[in-house]
Amino acid sequence: MQAAIAFILVFGSIVFFHELGHFIFAKRSGILVREFAIGFGPKIIGITKGETLYTIRLLPMGGYVRMAGEDMDTTELQPGYRIGFLLNDQDEMSRIVLNQNKQLPDMLFLEVEKADLLKGLWVEGYDEDENLVRYNVARDAVIEENGQQTIIAPYDRTFNAKSLGKRAMTIFAGPLFNFILAIVFFMIIGLVQGIPTNEPIIANVVKDSPAQQAGMQKDDLVVSVDGKSISKWEQLSEVIQSSANKPIDLEVKRDGKIVPIEVTPKAAEVNKEKVGQIGIQYANTYEKNPLKAIPYGFEQTYNWIVKIAELLGLLVTGHFTLDALSGPVGIYKATEEVAKYGFMTLMNWAAVLSINLGIMNLLPLPALDGGRLLFFGYEAVRGKPIDKQKEGMVHFVGFALLMVLMIAVTWNDIQKFFF
Structure with missing residues (x-):
């Protein structure tokens, strides 16, 4: 039950904010929004407020905002009616x-x-x-x-009647709101949990390791490497990994005093590459500073955008297989595991998922927001839009293929977790 609630909160929030972006910018552009839906398929709950129907649907695979003028929306009165x-x-x-x-x-x-x-x-x-x-x-x-x-829907209230800029912004607003949601989540984490300082503080020294043999101790703060001052754990880690079997000179702060230490990293094979290791573990330290929470939200969001983009690059080049992808079932199982570590960890997971949804929707594929933006770009260069029937057919085929991929990924998740 706890896992189900966590999944609904996480997946529901990121889908809701994605569609909220489309909805707000559509309304600001004067577009009549017929339906705001969370999920696909048969309707479970539907409430009409104003001119919009708000629904929750059976299949938790996304959502949509149905705007006037899209998908054969026009109503006609034929002669003889x-x-x-x-x-x-x-x-x-x-x-x-x-x-x-x-x-x-x-x-x-x-x-x-x-x-x-x-x-x-x-x-x-x-x-x-x-x-x-x-x-x-x-x-x-x-x-x-x-x-x-x-x-x-009078013509001036339809999607296609609006300027290219308003249409593009209405579509882009969905992924944009996913990034904004991630920023807000990371800000909250920074405010409540604190911001990681990433200071090179030693949490533990492995027995009989090069670090122990060199005299390093728990709670040592490394302040310099080979005469260069450092302030981040990543700086220390980078030097150690690139110095396999080569001695390095460290200075550590211990009980208010500076202690010089020479240590030689031992070569170890990681991902078919030789890297240096000395046998120390990182100590997570946090700083609670409201003024730093805002930039922290932006920094974390940017870092995750870069990481996910790199993974997509590996997928395109064949270094990352489709078996590693997950659908709703996989996300549910991952959310179930993450929820065990507390609300802050769950919020961090939600932020990462929100960024992932935003990036995936920006891919230039039919039926996705990125595919529609690609058509808008073509319209901007060409000076006039592509034939709506042709564009609609491309998006229909793209949506069908997307559903096939979703079913395949979901079936893969089911086999992975239940068989």
């Missing part, structure tokens, strides 16, 4: 009923001859006295068919 409708105080159609089984007080009827629900916002047809009449349609009119209500 017999519709019922209500008028508002301005004699505009405010509600259009397509199925005639529903009768409402003051409902009027019309057989459609022509209609424009996108730009002109009018319907023309024959009334019950067979007179040809035209009615304007309210910008927030509702069309009802078989109990389902849909708000019409």
Whole structure:
């Protein structure tokens, strides 16, 4: 139960913030957002507020923001349709009923001859006295068919009507919010847990190691290597690893005094490379400084972006196999393990996952945000957008392939963890 709650909190938060980015920038651009969904597939919970339906769906593989003008969203009234409708105080159609089984007080009827629900916002047809009449349609009119209500979307409120910059920013905002969420999480960790100082303090000295033989002790603070001052553990580690079988001169601070030590790292094979080791372990020390928590959030996010980008590079070059990838099942199992080490560790894991989701969505692949941004880049160079049907087909095929990959990765996770 604890693992399930942790998974819902972690995965739900990063997906929610990703879609929140799309949602906020769509609304700021004046785009009508029809649905804000967490998950895919059948709807579990749905609440309509204003003009947007907020849903939680069965398959926890992501989410989406459905905007007016996308994916065959337009509603058309074909000639010959017999519709019922209500008028508002301005004699505009405010509600259009397509199925005639529903009768409402003051409902009027019309057989459609022509209609424009996108730009002109009018319907023309024959009334019950067979007179040809035209009615304007309210910008927030509702069309009802078989109990389902849909708000019409005037062209200026559709996604495709917006400038290239607004469309691109609306799409980019999803990954951007994932990075922002990671920054916030790392800031909170820095405030609550403290910021790692990375000082070269010795936590433990391995018995019979070169370090013990040279006289190094627990709690020693290394202040210089070969005459050069150091302040970070990484600086010490780099020199040791690159000095296999070569003596190095250290100065350590012990009980307020500087003690000189000469040690020769022993050569050891790591990842088919010879590196130097002296047998010391790092001591984690933390500094609680609110002023440093903000830059710490940005630094950690940047470092993880670089690390994940490097892993993607290894995947492209074939040094990293698809077997190492994980889907929702793998993320669930990893979250289950991470949750055992406390809330701060879980928050760190959530930050890394959020960065990962942001980067993966920026890949220039169909159906992903990066794929859509690639089309926008093509539009900017070409001076006009690509045919929407062709682009839609590319994204549809890309989404289908993405689902196949997700199923394959999920099945791989199931075999890995349960068989």
